Amino acid sequence: MGEELKRILGIAIPLIIVCIISGVALTASYDLTKGRIDAVEQEKITESLSIIFPGASFTEMNDYYSATMGGEVIGYAFIAEGKGYSSTIRTMVGFYPNGTISRIHVVSQSETPGLGTMIAEPDFTNQFSGKRIEDVRLSQDGGVIDAITGATISSRAITDTVRERAGVVMNETR
């Protein structure tokens, strides 16, 4: 019995030690990078807000931002989150009080490199500018947005999320 216990502990203890050391190393690097990662994420949001309404100042409401310039509300911005082809696509969307999109900007996504990732390129996102919220659909679904060849799922995901969320936020702002 004593021999057997020794043998088992001889195998188990090294594994336990490896796990403990890994745990400590992971905790340390998580703590070291946490502040930095939060800053990076916050920076992304501020940066995309200023892309959508350049020069405006923003006040955070419940789940959207209202953009003001010279004391006057010029529009609203919010983050639309939706399931893409292989990741969650987060998009910053800005629209004017009259219901047209000002701009959209993809904050984060991990779609297929070189294919689905093209939804973040200006060639695609510029199509949204100046369109009515209800017209934001792929052209094959009867809308005005042209999908990216080979990445219809990603294109449809971002288009539908933007339209649906914009409709909801639009009602909230009234």
Added chain:
Amino acid sequence: MKLDELTKGVFRYNPIFYLVLGLCPLLAVSTRVDNALGMSLGVFFVLVSSNVIISLFRHWIPSQVRIPCFIVIIASFVTIVELFMHGYAPELHGRLGIYLPLIVVNCIILGRAEAFASKKPVFHSFLDAIGMSIGFTLAIVGIAICREVLSTGKIAIFGYTIVPTFTQSPSVMMILPPGAFLTIGIIMALINYRSIRKEGR
């Protein structure tokens, strides 16, 4: 002799074309040259660190639980790389996205830990890891060059255009998985053709 540990991974035992390991990240990330370079950097760091650590502790790790130990060590290094990349190179992190965690299951790393680092001294394992990383980098960047040129009609690395646009109708297929299989197949065929001809002489 020692130099051989370094160079064997680059050509003679190239992890991709000779050992045929690590094809999953190769297929997924070889669509653009800059993604391929980022992936290589991650693999380089994880492979060197895990090889050195595993070789250092090779006498203390009981053979019955060596695989769980290797996986825990490798997974920890990958997570550390991911955390630091997220904080300090957010651009690259955004692009490599889901492929970073995949380094854990990159069989080159577990393969080298099992076949080499767990049996050889630290310095040899260090050289082996560097050689294997260079071999992986050459393979993935080479394939990415072929695929990016053919699928976008140009090469742009981190925003700098290396090869200007030469065609307006590039082949979308090359960016999809079949493009990777075709490229790997053709390169592997050429390498084998060459080595068969060499033997024939």
